[in-house]
Amino acid sequence: MAGRKVSDANNFLSICVLMTTLWNVTHTSTEHEFIANYSKGSLPTVPKHLSEQTRVLDLSDNSISELKTSDFRSLSNLQVLTLSYNSIRELDFSVFQYNEALEHLDVSHNKLQKISGLPVKSLKHLDLSYNDFITVPLFPKSGKTLKLNYFALSIRSISSVSALLDLELDTLFLDLEYLSEYSPGSLLVFSAKTVRIVAPKNTNLHIFLDLQFSGTESLEFSRISLEQVEDLEMFLSKLNKKSTLQNLTVVDIKFTWENLLNVFEAVGRSSINNLTILYPTITEFQDKYFDADLSLKSFAIKRAQLNTVEFNQSIVYSTFSNLNTEALTISDSGILYMYCPVRPSRFKYLCFQNNTLTDTTFKDCHHLAMLETLILQKNRLEDLSEVSLMTRSMKSLNYMDVSQNRLQYKESGNKCDWDGNIIKLNLSSNKLTESVFRCLPNNIQILDLQSNQISTVPKEIIDLIALEELNLASNKLNAFPGCSHFRNLQVLNIEYNFVLDQFSEFSQTCQSIQKLKGRHNPFRCNCELREFLNLPKRSVELVGWPDFYMCEYPYDLRGTLLKDFHISELDCNVTLIIAVVLVVALVILATVTFLCIHFDIPWYFKMIWRWSQVKHRIWKTKSEEILENTQYHAFISYSEHDSDWVKNELIPNLEKEEGSLRLCQHERNFIAGKSIVENIIDCIEKSYKSIFVLSPNFVQSEWCHYELYFAHHKLFTENADGLILILLEPIPAYTIPARYYKLKALMDKRTYLEWPKEKRKHAFFWTNLRAALQIKLPYIEEMKELGSAWMGKNLLSV
Structure with a gap:
């Protein structure tokens, strides 16, 4: 397991270089770029008919043993070629003479013993490590210095490394793990800016004593055994303040606690400013404090293991907490506690990631006034209020990361008391609910609450006026949060929530939003969502739009992209x-x-x-109730001035059909010899109804007044509805004499028919009038029967 970790560390830089190259290739190439991956295909040779547009070709993990010029002749655009983990024994760089764009070549983990030819001028990354080279391979003399960003080599014998001085390198990786031949006293001089050396397994080869560097700024040693630590200490002791070395990294080293303190002391006298120790194993512990002056910019120790039962935590914690350095990192080492410095500290950066620290760490600590960044990620913090109290004396603290803990905030507990200068706070991956908004630094600008249990942003919280960026992704939000308490919010992340709708508050209060991340939410497509769809028009950047924004409800719209959802203004307003x-x-x-x-x-x-x-009244009137002597359907009362209308319109239309209606008119039906009054009374008594043709002329006629009086008298004596009023012309009320009070009463209480002036209405008028008079008169029926009998008798006599 340890060997794998060291191998990963040794290849870290080359991987970074490869990824950088791939990034540059894939982001600067034209639209015809092409990446061909043939790794792990058991190929014995390079595939034929590769696309001429191929820029990245991966042939790793195959069985290729020989390379030919024809294999790559057509690949003029090739930039990255990976041939690691094959069976190649010989490499002639002339096979790449047609690949003038080649920048990255990895031939590691093969069986190379010999190389020939010169690499193409464009080559920047060459990895020849983990092959079968005995000594440093020589490149043919060309009169020009070969320049490479990265060069990796594994050798088994060192007689001279002068050949490496002919190369102008940024990074040199030299694997000496299987070094078997070495002449002590030979100077091993390196000039690359970054040198990474894997120490020999053979501890009798004391190469550290002969190492020299010219212009090297960063140095990394790997796989240093306990027996080689003293050689490393001696090498470091020879360095002075004038050395160009600035950064020292030690990977997979075994030492005692005293060895570590000696390394600290040697580094403190050198030019090294940054010391990193990865995968260290402490084999023995001595009760010894570090009291020398170690002035560094940064010190980091990661994934430390302790292989001893005796271990004084107090010595370890006090040693690290009182180091004279600006940045201290102790991660993945299981430390339980960390002491507060005994005097004002230079610490500006503290990282204790992935340990077992609790809420009591740095409690009442007054010597961290210069601390700017504190990272306590992946520990055992549980109470957010206790964490806030931790920062009270950290007056310069502006960034704190307490993510991936077990933090909760209980309002019934201690009150929060954050340092007022914290502007960036990471509280992600905890157990916080919406109560967290009542326990936050007032001047916070960037707040990360991702992966908690927040379902809403409460109405009553502290005003976070300075907040510019808020991350609420992967919580339990069921509505868009409003910005009434953080009006200057510019970036909001609500991805992977239960957000459905209720967008109105967000739209009204979040006017400063510039970027919104709302992907992967179950949106309810309704009227409120129309305002959300208008965000791009407000110059708000919707990250992932439109592919990751879909309707979830209603069910008939599930899976519909929000950009395809449309609803009219009329349906919503x-x-x-x-x-x-x-x-x-x-x-x-x-x-x-x-x-x-x-x-x-x-x-x-x-x-x-x-x-x-009228029809209703006729239906209710029984024919047997009509007097036997009724001879007329209606008696007509009118003024002589209206006689033309009566003779030319009224009578012809009512009597136009034979045997239809029978009208009583004074000119033709009054009996000679009787007085006018007697004739009027007689006609009214023998008529089913009385028709009065009303007009201004009517109210001026004395006889019309008599006729109306007698008809009105019959109306009351017989309790019948026998009056029909026809208004031929309008009668102003003031023109009706006082004696015509009965006419006024009738016109007020009874409905009357108006004679329409338009001819198209005449037919309807006559229909209504005939319907009011339509009834079978017994007298008429009897006369018809008598007439028929008389005619029959006369016919028989003939």
Whole structure:
């Protein structure tokens, strides 16, 4: 397991270089770029007919043993070629003579013993490590210095490394793990800016004593055994403040606690500013404090293991907490506690990631006034209020990371008391609920609450006026949060929540939003969502739009992209709907009113109503109740001035059909010898109804007054509805004499028929009038029978 970790560390830089190259290739190439991956295909040779546009070709983990010029002749655009983990024994760089764009070549983990030819001028990364080279391979002399960003080599014998000085390198990786031949006293001089050396397994080869560096800034040693630690200490002790070395990294080293303190002391006297120890194993512990001066910019120890039972935690914690360095990292080492410095500290950066620290760490610590960054990620912190109290004396603290803990905030516990200068806080991956918004630094600008248990943003929280970026992804939000308490919010992340709708508050209060991350949420596609769809028009960047924004509800729209969801303004605006309904109603009412006025429809309705009333009364009237001596359907009373209308319109239309209606008119039906009054009374008594043709002339006629009086008298004596009033012409009320009080009463209480001036209404008028008079008269029927019998008798006598 340890060997694998060291191998990963040794290849870390080459992987970074490879990824950088791939990034540059894939992001600067044209639209015809092409990546061909043939790894792990058991290929014995390079595949034929590769695309000429191929830029990245991966042939790793195959069985290729030989390379030919024809294999790559057509690949003029090739930039990255990986041939690691094959069986190649010889490499002639001339096979790449047609690949003038080649920048990255990895031939590691093969069986190379010999190389020949010169690499193409464009080559920047060459990995020849983990092959079968005995000594440093020589490149042919060309008169020009070969420049490479990265060069990796594994050798088994060192007689001279002068050949490496002919190369101008940024990074040199030299694997000496299987070094078997070495002449002590030979100077091993390296000039690359970064040198990474894997120490020999053979501890009798003391190469550290002969190492020298010219212009090297970063140095990394790997796989240093306990027996080689003293050689490393001696190498470091030879360094002075004038050395160019700035960064020292030691990977997979075994040492005692005393060895570590000696390394600290040697580094403190050198030019090294940054010391990193990865995968260390402490084999023995001595009760010894570090009291020398170690002035560093940064010190990091990661994944430390302790292979001893005796271990004084107090010595370890006090040693690390009182180091004279600006940045301290102790991660993945299981430390339980960390002491507060005994004097004002230079610490600006502290990282204790992935340990077992609790809430009591740095409690009442007054010597971290210069601390700017504190990272306590992946520990055992549980109480957010206790964490806030931790920062009270950290006056310079502006960034704190307490993510991936077990933090909760209970309002019944201690009150939160954050340092007022914290502007960036990471609380992600904890157990926090919406109560966390009552326990936050006032001046926070960037807040990460991802992966908690927050379901809403409460209405009553502290005002976070300075907050610019808020991450609420992977929580339990069921509505868009508002920004009433953080009005300057510019970036909001609500991805992977239960967000459905309720967008109105967000739209009204989050006016400063510039970027919104809302992917992978179950959106409810309704009216409120229309405002959300208008965000791009407000210059708000929707990250992942439109492919990751889909409707979840209603079910018939599930899977529909929000950009394809459309709903009209009329369906959503209640005020507009009411306005439209009112406008339509007014238009219809105006149209109906116009049609009624134009076609006089109310008159037709009034006449139909009267006709139906007459029919109803006729139906209720029994024929046997009509007097036996009734001879006429109606008696007509009118003024002589209206006689033309009566003779030319009224009588012809009512008596136009034979045997239809029988009218009593004084000119033709009054009996000679009787007085006028007797004739009037006689006609009214023998008529089913009385028709009065009303006009201004009518009220001026004395006889009309008598006729109306007698008819009105019959109305009350017989309790019948025998009056029909026809208004031939309008009669102003002031023209009716006082003695015509009965006429006034009748016109006020009884309905009357108006003679229409339009000819198209005449037919309807006569229909209604005939319906009011239509009834079988017994007297008429008897006369018809007598007439038929008399005619039959005469016919027989003939």
